[in-house]
Amino acid sequence: WIMSGMPIMVVTLGFTSMAEIDVIILANMSSVEDSAVYSVATRYMQLFSLPLGVMQSISASSLALYHQRKEASSYSALASKLSKISFLIAIPIFITLLLFSDIFLALFGDDYIKGSVVLLILAFMATLNAWFGSTGYSLTMTGRQMTLAKLILLALAVNIILDVILIPIMGIEGAAIATFISTVGWNVVAILYIKNKLGYLIVWLPFRNYGEVN
Secondary structure, three states, rough: OOHHHHHHHHHHHHHHHHHHHHHHHHHOOOOOHHHHHHHHHHHOOOHHHHHHHHHHHHHHHHHHHHOOOOOOOHHHHHHHHHHHHHHHHHHHHHHHHHHHHHHHHHHHHHHHHHHHHHHHHHHHHHHHHHHHHHHHHHHHHOOOOHHHEEEEEEEHHHHHHHHHHHHHHHHHHHHHHHHHHHHHHHHHHHHHHHHHHOOOOOOOOOOOOOOOOO
């Protein structure tokens, strides 16, 4: 059980590292002030992740059952519905942050308003993540933990490399762009892997008929 749990441990550590690595590198390559501003901007990303997490918890047993029964159409229908709902919830959150980013950041002090561009970059990334839906969960639940672990470690490496390149040039915005590229990148690869290897289309595509959930 220790060996089977290793990929999950790697994934957990990878996600934790990706959430903190920008802050750490900014503190060392830029300034503690920039690191603090970036850290505050990232806190608002929980507004996007919470709805998807709740819906995944509710639908977990159904997705597992569809996978066990090899009902690809039902799995895709339910997963894409989660993607659609998460995306539709994320859009007004993104628009609110877009219009009032300065106000939200000013709650922590006027010095944090300089992170408005960072907030918008990360909010756009989080909106895309909401649309991507259950990528990590689908890989874990179907026994592809090792694949997920490899993707997260690769994304973390890409994030660090881009941080080192972009932060000296662009500051906190460079850190946000690095996270955007690495996060969106691993999710896109995961979606394509899930479709090609498992036959599940887990993202919502308008005008596509996914069938009914049994």
